[in-house]
Amino acid sequence: MSLLSLSNLTIRYGRLTAVRNVAFTLAEGEILFITGPNGAGKSSLLRAIAGVTPPAGGRIDFADHDITGRAPEDIARLGVSMVPEGREVFGSLTIEENLTVGTGMHAGEHGWRGRAADALEEIYATFPILKERRHTQAGLLSGGQQQMLVIGRALMTNPRLIAIDEPSLGLAPNITDQVYERLIALRAHRKLTLLIVEQSSTRAMMVGGRMILMRGGEVLLDGDARAMGQSEAMQAAYFGYGDH
Amino acid sequence: MAPRTQRRSVALRTISTPLILAALLVAFALVAWASGSRPFNQTVIDIFLQVIFVVGLYVFVGNSGVISFGHIAFACLGGYVAAWTTIKPMMKGISMPGLPDWLMQLEIPFWAAALAGGAFAAFWALVFGAVLMRLSGIAASIATFAMLAMVNSIYSNWESVTAATSSVVGIPILRVLWPYLVAAILAVFAAWAYSISRHGLALRAARDEPTAAAASGIDIPRARLIAFVISGAIMGAGGALYAHSIGLVTPDTYYLGLTFTTLSMLVVGGMSSLSGAVLGVLILSSLIQALRWLEAGIDIGTTTFALPGGVQEIALGVVMIAILMFRPAGIMGNKELTWPTGRGNDKPGEPGETN
Amino acid sequence: MGSVMQVVFDAASLGSLYALGALGIALIFGVMRLVNFAHGDVIAACVFVLLWPSVDAVAIVFAGNLPWFLLVPFVLAMGAALSVASEVVVFRRFRNANPATMMIASFALGFVIRYFLLMLYSSRPKSISLLPTLSQPVEIMGARIPLLQVITIVVTIGVLFGLTSFLRRTRFGLEMRAAAENFTMARVLGVRANRVIMGAFALSGALAAAIALILGSQTGTANIVMGANVMLMAFIATVIGGMGSLAGAVIAGFLLGAIAVVMQVILPPDARAFRDAFVYGAVILVLIFRPQGLLTARGTKERV
Numbered sequence: 001m002s003l004l005s006l007s008n009l010t011i012r013y014g015r016l017t018a019v020r021n022v023a024f025t026l027a028e029g030e031i032l033f034i035t036g037p038n039g040a041g042k043s044s045l046l047r048a049i050a051g052v053t054p055p056a057g058g059r060i061d062f063a064d065h066d067i068t069g070r071a072p073e074d075i076a077r078l079g080v081s082m083v084p085e086g087r088e089v090f091g092s093l094t095i096e097e098n099l100t101v102g103t104g105m106h107a108g109e110h111g112w113r114g115r116a117a118d119a120l121e122e123i124y125a126t127f128p129i130l131k132e133r134r135h136t137q138a139g140l141l142s143g144g145q146q147q148m149l150v151i152g153r154a155l156m157t158n159p160r161l162i163a164i165d166e167p168s169l170g171l172a173p174n175i176t177d178q179v180y181e182r183l184i185a186l187r188a189h190r191k192l193t194l195l196i197v198e199q200s201s202t203r204a205m206m207v208g209g210r211m212i213l214m215r216g217g218e219v220l221l222d223g224d225a226r227a228m229g230q231s232e233a234m235q236a237a238y239f240g241y242g243d244h
Numbered sequence: 245m246a247p248r249t250q251r252r253s254v255a256l257r258t259i260s261t262p263l264i265l266a267a268l269l270v271a272f273a274l275v276a277w278a279s280g281s282r283p284f285n286q287t288v289i290d291i292f293l294q295v296i297f298v299v300g301l302y303v304f305v306g307n308s309g310v311i312s313f314g315h316i317a318f319a320c321l322g323g324y325v326a327a328w329t330t331i332k333p334m335m336k337g338i339s340m341p342g343l344p345d346w347l348m349q350l351e352i353p354f355w356a357a358a359l360a361g362g363a364f365a366a367f368w369a370l371v372f373g374a375v376l377m378r379l380s381g382i383a384a385s386i387a388t389f390a391m392l393a394m395v396n397s398i399y400s401n402w403e404s405v406t407a408a409t410s411s412v413v414g415i416p417i418l419r420v421l422w423p424y425l426v427a428a429i430l431a432v433f434a435a436w437a438y439s440i441s442r443h444g445l446a447l448r449a450a451r452d453e454p455t456a457a458a459a460s461g462i463d464i465p466r467a468r469l470i471a472f473v474i475s476g477a478i479m480g481a482g483g484a485l486y487a488h489s490i491g492l493v494t495p496d497t498y499y500l501g502l503t504f505t506t507l508s509m510l511v512v513g514g515m516s517s518l519s520g521a522v523l524g525v526l527i528l529s530s531l532i533q534a535l536r537w538l539e540a541g542i543d544i545g546t547t548t549f550a551l552p553g554g555v556q557e558i559a560l561g562v563v564m565i566a567i568l569m570f571r572p573a574g575i576m577g578n579k580e581l582t583w584p585t586g587r588g589n590d591k592p593g594e595p596g597e598t599n
Numbered sequence: 600m601g602s603v604m605q606v607v608f609d610a611a612s613l614g615s616l617y618a619l620g621a622l623g624i625a626l627i628f629g630v631m632r633l634v635n636f637a638h639g640d641v642i643a644a645c646v647f648v649l650l651w652p653s654v655d656a657v658a659i660v661f662a663g664n665l666p667w668f669l670l671v672p673f674v675l676a677m678g679a680a681l682s683v684a685s686e687v688v689v690f691r692r693f694r695n696a697n698p699a700t701m702m703i704a705s706f707a708l709g710f711v712i713r714y715f716l717l718m719l720y721s722s723r724p725k726s727i728s729l730l731p732t733l734s735q736p737v738e739i740m741g742a743r744i745p746l747l748q749v750i751t752i753v754v755t756i757g758v759l760f761g762l763t764s765f766l767r768r769t770r771f772g773l774e775m776r777a778a779a780e781n782f783t784m785a786r787v788l789g790v791r792a793n794r795v796i797m798g799a800f801a802l803s804g805a806l807a808a809a810i811a812l813i814l815g816s817q818t819g820t821a822n823i824v825m826g827a828n829v830m831l832m833a834f835i836a837t838v839i840g841g842m843g844s845l846a847g848a849v850i851a852g853f854l855l856g857a858i859a860v861v862m863q864v865i866l867p868p869d870a871r872a873f874r875d876a877f878v879y880g881a882v883i884l885v886l887i888f889r890p891q892g893l894l895t896a897r898g899t900k901e902r903v
Contacts, residue, residue: 050787076789088784090777101777102788104770157789311699313706375883382634382698383842386834387883393831394879401872500827504710511703554714561711568704569692 009058033204036214050082081159091139300478309451314388319483320498322361342404365480514574604742614856615755620833621848629779637709642826645811682804
């Protein structure tokens with residue numbers, strides 16, 4: 001039973017086609033890395049799944065709902081939470097306010113505070129640094145702290161699928177390790193399905209799971225990350241030698 | 245290719261646009277002249293004046309991409325120059341006693357007043373523009389609106405030289421349409437010449453690709469300022485001629501109503517197209533005329549003033565909103581009218597999409 | 600002492616009007632980058648809802664006869680309703696348009712509203728007597744201040760506190776602040792775009808109605824162009840306050856009020872008629888030195 005399924009998905013920006021006829025399914029609880037060089041269409045894919053960029057063609061299903069072209073807030077309500085590239089914290093809001101924004105959809109005005117408080121404690125337990133600085137404006141945080149904040153913020157919506165765009169971008173390797181450590185732990189703990197976009201496949205091979213390699217808007221390879229790492233086909237596809 | 249010959253080839257390639265537009269205006273004039281109808285004659289004069297205003301506005305808005313709500317202020321400056329320089333000295337002494345002596349004695353022909361009005365407006369455009377052009381898009385638009393209000397507030401209160409809010413009458417009325425036709429055609433050619441000049445090309449490049457243009461050394465505020473001054477001059481001359489078409493001026497002649505009409509015509513025609521500016525005037529003027537006929541019953545009940553009722557303005561507003569919704573680049577989009585066999589119908593300098 | 604107090608109260612009450620106006624502009628700009636040129640006409644419309652449509656010079660007061668505790672909510676509700684209607688009918692279709700296009704559309708909408716009022720009520724100013732008890736003077740520290748001025752100031756301060764705590768303490772306020780900073784991201788987190796934008800329009804419309812009540816009582820006339828001046832000052836305040844910053848808009852609004860009143864006092868009598876021109880001039884001078892505005896909002900950079 002698949003949680004997310006894409007068929008024939010095409011995304012265009014004006015005359016430019018960013019993603020062409022992409023199809024794959026993702027089962028509940030799975031971890032999927034989407035890798036590929038710059039301009040492969042990875043971010044566009046995430047944006048289409050989250051409803052930020054409506055696709056030009058094809059279909060996206062999530063948990064038995066056709067979500068193709070639906071509004072981002074509706075898709076979020078179904079249980080998709082996207083962490084966009086460049087993190088995009090609400091810089092003038094405090095950490096706690098950033099975390100709380102996404103909790104609005106699950107409760108009325110009255111139940112809101114209570115539920116938000118419980119969820120907050122859970123996030124703070126995972127990322128203690130956020131609790132320490134809960135009343136700081138998010139714009140003042142370091143890159144690593146902001147990355148933890150946006151992951152925490154995405155989790156606050158209580159999603160079934162969390163889609164993260166380049167969590168390692170601009171972070172020191174040891175910080176990236178920390179971020180991944182927490183993500184893996186959360187996945188096990190919350191039965192989350194993870195969709196992670198990374199430019200390099202190194203991280204996917206370290207963590208394991210399934211990996212899709214994209215290039216020029218198309219899926220080139222789809223399989224087990226570790227097995228793929230050994231294959232020569234992957235090297236060829238990635239660096240563009242061979243007949244590409 | 246040397247820049248000079250390059251420019252000449254651009255000029256040759258695009259000259260068809262102002263020629264077609266001029267031919268269109270001449271056709272209107274000939275029809276009005278042949279019909280011999282006074283009200284129709286007056287309507288065509290209004291259309292030519294409106295062409296001057298909309299083309300003047302286009303020179304700045306179309307090339308820079310910055311919306312201006314303030315250009316009618318320059319028409320106001322020009323209109324009062326016409327009042328100061330063409331009314332008989334005796335009458336000036338009564339309505340505007342505060343004028344300096346040399347100005348009080350001055351009595352020049354209408355065309356000289358139009359030139360003087362243009363020069364006066366250009367001077368103030370330089371002064372205001374030097375400040376306003378430093379602002380970014382939206383803030384600049386708001387500031388142009390403040391400029392309009394400022395000029396209106398000064399002219400509505402400066403009793404001794406503008407007679408405050410009362411009408412200044414006695415401006416020699418010019419009822420033949422040829423001078424207006426010539427002025428409208430001159431405005432069209434001036435706008436075309438600017439748009440293919442080095443400055444015009446640079447400004448449009450900056451409009452479409454601000455970062456790239458700044459990186460390639462285009463001084464955007466300066467490029468905008470040049471367009472602002474030229475368009476101010478056209479508006480000033482148009483304002484002076486407008487004064488001659490109705491024989492009087494008040495500050496409110498040149499305020500929000502005229503701003504709205506002018507802007508709506510430019511928007512409907514297409515903000516970044518010279519042909520759009522002219523066509524916008526022709527189309528909306530026809531609409532306004534039709535509405536006036538409907539409001540007045542069957543007769544041609546034309547005066548140059550807005551009729552009571554407000555239906556015209558409401559219809560104009562609705563048309564404008566509808567165009568913005570469904571065709572935000574206006575009827576012409578980025579295109580210009582050219583000969584059907586012409587090489588490309590894009591404007592020189594390959595302007596990209598405006599939106 | 601008395602005359603100084605008088606100046607202070609004049610400045611504070613004029614500043615209050617400008618601040619309320621600027622807040623109404625900045626709220627909408629914050630959530631959808633729209634510079635709402637129809638705001639002034641919404642203000643005028645809020646006064647005219649109290650009158651029965653007629654083109655006679657004498658106003659036929661209709662809803663204006665309600666007792667104040669019904670009148671005030673009625674006008675506020677009408678302002679909010681008109682503003683929300685403008686969102687639903689017009690601005691919703693411009694969500695993906697660029698700010699310049701939206702700005703022109705709002706300019707056109709303002710004209711439609713204005714000429715609709717003109718059609719129903721004619722362009723002649725009409726004299727009305729709105730909340731007449733408020734024109735009585737009260738004595739404060741040796742100065743005789745019209746009660747209305749005191750109420751204006753108190754109401755504005757109340758509105759500012761109310762709005763601040765609304766934005767800080769409620770879920771809706773939080774969603775609105777998040778949306779003002781990054782609209783797409785807020786939606787990705789499940790914030791309902793339409794609700795937030797309609798909320799901003801409702802608040803902005805209610806603020807316009809508050810201005811209408813104050814202006815109507817102050818001047819005793821209903822005029823279809825009565826909102827234009829406040830709107831212009833409000834625009835300028837939002838530019839000075841750094842587009843999109845609510846606090847900046849309010850502070851700049853009070854600042855403009857203070858400058859205008861001080862100009863009124865220090866200018867020679869001949870030049871007083873040009874007070875507003877001087878204020879615009881002062882603003883232009885400010886912008887030479889601070890083209891980004893005096894108080895630039897963090898994180899809400901203009902995208903033009």
